[in-house]
Amino acid sequence: TNETSEKNATWKQRFQELEMFKFQNWHCDVPQKFEENPSLGAWVARQRVQIRVWEEKYQGRTERGHTLSGKELVIWERVERLKDVGLEPSIGKGSFGKRNGLLLTSKNAKDWENQFANLLRYRGIHGNCDVPTQGDAEFKSLGRWVSSQRKKYRKFIQHQQGGSKDLHERLKRLDEIGFKFFIGSGRSQRKMKSAAPFTY
Numbered sequence: 001t002n003e004t005s006e007k008n009a010t011w012k013q014r015f016q017e018l019e020m021f022k023f024q025n026w027h028c029d030v031p032q033k034f035e036e037n038p039s040l041g042a043w044v045a046r047q048r049v050q051i052r053v054w055e056e057k058y059q060g061r062t063e064r065g066h067t068l069s070g071k072e073l074v075i076w077e078r079v080e081r082l083k084d085v086g087l088e089p090s091i092g093k094g095s096f097g098k099r100n101g102l103l104l105t106s107k108n109a110k111d112w113e114n115q116f117a118n119l120l121r122y123r124g125i126h127g128n129c130d131v132p133t134q135g136d137a138e139f140k141s142l143g144r145w146v147s148s149q150r151k152k153y154r155k156f157i158q159h160q161q162g163g164s165k166d167l168h169e170r171l172k173r174l175d176e177i178g179f180k181f182f183i184g185s186g187r188s189q190r191k192m193k194s195a196a197p198f199t200y
Contacts, residue, residue, distance in 0.1 A: 015081065023152065029088075047087060048087070050082075051089040054075060054079045115141075118142045119142060119145075122139060128178065130180065149181070150183075154181075
């Protein structure tokens with residue numbers, strides 16, 4: 001029906017807004033009263049409830065081989081997408097830290113700092129930050145992380161005006177240790193390098 005199509009379109013729009021919020025802030029914890037986008041804050045609160053309801057009512061059924069109905073399948077797909085993007089079903093007390101005026105989950109901040117330290121260790125061993133993204137079991141996790149940083153940089157160039165101060169700081173720290181945001185050389189590398197100076 002038209003109503004269902006409109007609801008699906010609205011859900012997809014809010015999900016895209018959540019992805020952008022995460023890109024800018026490195027977490028999915030949108031305040032319920034989010035002044036910049038009140039609809040997103042309220043939507044995220046409802047999605048948390050949806051995840052909790054799903055886990056309580058349906059999680060066991062799917063594990064036991066229960067066949068999902070059409071509506072259940074839609075809910076399951078949405079819950080999986082929300083989990084994949086990093087939305088937690090609830091916000092625990094004391095799980096936040098504040099840095100440069102931005103609210104960050106302590107886990108996300110800690111994970112980034114740990115991987116940055118691993119990157120420095122890699123540079124100390126190999127003399128560069130060119131961590132292989134495949135093949136090296138010892139640095140497999142770090143390889144995935146550096147790949148994600150390059151993706152964030154590319155998005156940053158596309159949406160430079162929306163980049164948060166914390167994002168600028170992290171990209172600048174990577175730049176200062178010689179991290180290559182683009183795998184290449186010559187004109188392409190120089191073009192990427194000059195596309196987004198890390199100043200604010």
